[in-house]
Amino acid sequence: GFVIVNGALTLLESDEMHRACKDAAADIVGSDRAGNRGPGRYSFGVASSTGSMLHVPAFACCLLDSAGSRLEPLLRRIFDAGQKRDYLCVSSGGDFVVGEVPMDQSVHSELVVKRELDVWLPPPMLSVNFAVHDITKRNGPMRIIPRTQLHRGILPEKPPARWANSCICPLRAGAAIVRDVRVLHSGTANLLETTRFLPNVEYVSADFRATNRNDCF
Secondary structure (H helix, E strand, O other), rough: EEEEEOOOOHHHHHHHHHHHHHHHHHOOOOOOOOOOOOOOOHHHHOOOOOOOOOOOOOHHHHHHHHHHHHHHHHHHHHHHHOOOOOOEEEEEEEEEEEOOOOOOOOOOOOOOOOOOHOOOOOOEEEEEEEEOOOOOEOOOOOEEEEOOOOOOOOOOOOOHHHHHHHHHHOOOOOOEEEEEOOOOEOOOEEEEEEEEEEEEEEEEEHHHHHOOOOOOO
């Protein structure tokens, strides 16, 4: 349900994106740090009036243009299994968690689709998250539960203990997490004082885009 691609951003692009994320976060986070995805956790897209961050030059130039071009061969292979055999970008956002947030986010899936689209390949939607700074086990890495993209978001009554160790770290600045958004995942505790950022670009298969789902498009 996911793959890590190192070097999707250059170090200069990572630094530019880190500054852009910090600037955006300064406008989003209030004094109470209440979050819009749980205490201390924020979605860039939810906080934007457009539902996306592609109006911010760094998001458009670094993530969509530069990194998107480098990742295009991989994305085409992933989406090539669809009837329409194509894909397109629909949004950019991602999330961040401020420093000293001791709680993990609940494990969840971001999308459930009709059965005819609920197949291994092509995924209806991919999120490509970018590490714009180094990510360790202490500053809120993403947790991904492998091979759960067809579970339709259903959680077991007692999650296996191994799920606690499914954190995607360490990651060096510039790495990309290419993730089927149906896969079960969550944020984890950020024990450091600094904010952890994971901005993203979202792509959909041409088959899924043709459904015109109101909650997605």
